Amino acid sequence: MHVTKEFKKKTFLKQFLLGLHVSNSISNPISIEQRKNSIKLSADLAMAFARGRTHWTHALITKLGQKEENKSTLKGILGRRYQILMARYSCPLLYQKVQRRKKGVRSYRFSYNAQKRRSALKGSCVRVSPSVVARNLENRRSKVLKRLVPGGELLKGSSLLSEVLDYVISLKAQVDMMKSLWRATQVSSSSNVELIPKCSIAKEGSFLHYSK
Amino acid sequence: MTTSRSSITEAEINELISKLHALLPEARRRGTHRASAAKLLKETCSYIKSLHREVDDLSDRLSYLISSMDVTTSQAEIIRSLLR
Numbered sequence: 165m166h167v168t169k170e171f172k173k174k175t176f177l178k179q180f181l182l183g184l185h186v187s188n189s190i191s192n193p194i195s196i197e198q199r200k201n202s203i204k205l206s207a208d209l210a211m212a213f214a215r216g217r218t219h220w221t222h223a224l225i226t227k228l229g230q231k232e233e234n235k236s237t238l239k240g241i242l243g244r245r246y247q248i249l250m251a252r253y254s255c256p257l258l259y260q261k262v263q264r265r266k267k268g269v270r271s272y273r274f275s276y277n278a279q280k281r282r283s284a285l286k287g288s289c290v291r292v293s294p295s296v297v298a299r300n301l302e303n304r305r306s307k308v309l310k311r312l313v314p315g316g317e318l319l320k321g322s323s324l325l326s327e328v329l330d331y332v333i334s335l336k337a338q339v340d341m342m343k344s345l346w347r348a349t350q351v352s353s354s355s356n357v358e359l360i361p362k363c364s365i366a367k368e369g370s371f372l373h374y375s376k
Numbered sequence: 377m378t379t380s381r382s383s384i385t386e387a388e389i390n391e392l393i394s395k396l397h398a399l400l401p402e403a404r405r406r407g408t409h410r411a412s413a414a415k416l417l418k419e420t421c422s423y424i425k426s427l428h429r430e431v432d433d434l435s436d437r438l439s440y441l442i443s444s445m446d447v448t449t450s451q452a453e454i455i456r457s458l459l460r
Contacts, residue, residue, distance in 0.1 A: 184442075196439050196440060196443055199439040199442065199443055200435050200436055200438075200439040203435040203438050203439055203442075204431065204432070204435045207431060207435060298412075298414065301414045302413050302414045302417065305414055305417035305418055305421065306417055308417075308421050309417055309420060309421050309424075312421060312424045312425065312428075313424070321389075322388065322389045322392060325389065325392040325393065325396065326392055328396065328420060328424075329392060329395055329396050329399070331424070332396070332399055332420065332423065332424060332427070333399070335424065335427040335428075335431075336399075336427065338431060339427055339430050339431060339434065342431065342434040342435070342438065343434060345438065346434055346437055346438055346441065349438065349441045349442065350441060
């Protein structure tokens with residue numbers, strides 16, 4: 165785990181900075197809201213790229229790439245690879261399946277609640293056996309979980325668990341990275357920034373070029 | 377549950393569950409087998425939600441900070457933190 169986290173830090177920062185750079189050059193963000201959205205987008209993309217190829221990273225990139233406002237930023241970051249990646253990741257059929265399943269969930273929940281109400285009215289909870297209740301509760305919770313994790317709706321059981329585990333670890337790492345970034349920028353904004361020599365900025369600027 | 381799908385053993389599922397359990401912010405860690413599956417799932421859901429909120433909050437703060445300073449200098453600072 166430690167090795168992957170080390171890779172993740174550098175890759176994350178590189179991607180995050182690239183994302184910020186691209187979104188700044190594309191549109192001079194007028195409002196703080198726009199800048200916040202571009203930061204969030206860059207952070208999520210950076211997290212997905214830093215992790216590599218898993219189910220949830222694919223789903224996340226697909227989800228982000230389908231929103232109109234994100235497309236130009238994504239194109240800027242990925243360059244030539246944009247077309248290839250979007251073609252590979254996006255699959256409209258998958259989302260249709262998900263929509264159909266969502267309808268199923270609502271009707272299931274309704275019948276479950278109706279059943280509980282009926283048994284409560286009759287004054288006895290014995291109608292629904294405890295194992296069934298436990299399983300229903302578990303199903304309900306896992307459905308919530310599936311909605312939280314990108315691409316989770318399509319997974320079951322242990323694969324869902326391993327995806328959740330992976331996603332939680334990456335989220336935690338993302339939060340930690342952003343916290344340290346914030347601390348760094350906070351410190352710099354209070355200190356005298358003119359001390360940075362111009363030549364070092366030029367050197368660091370070349371660092372931002374997207375490289376495989 | 378269909379048995380044909382469970383090519384992964386029970387032991388591996390238990391391992392995943394215990395790993396997840398170890399990750400969650402342990403305000404109350406009393407014994408390894410205390411957490412039922414439903415409770416674990418519930419705690420995981422709330423943890424993920426709180427992480428999302430943190431990311432939101434951090435990007436808010438970063439946007440205020442970055443907008444108040446020149447972009448090149450902020451990038452320089454970020455790279456400095458990378459090299460630390």
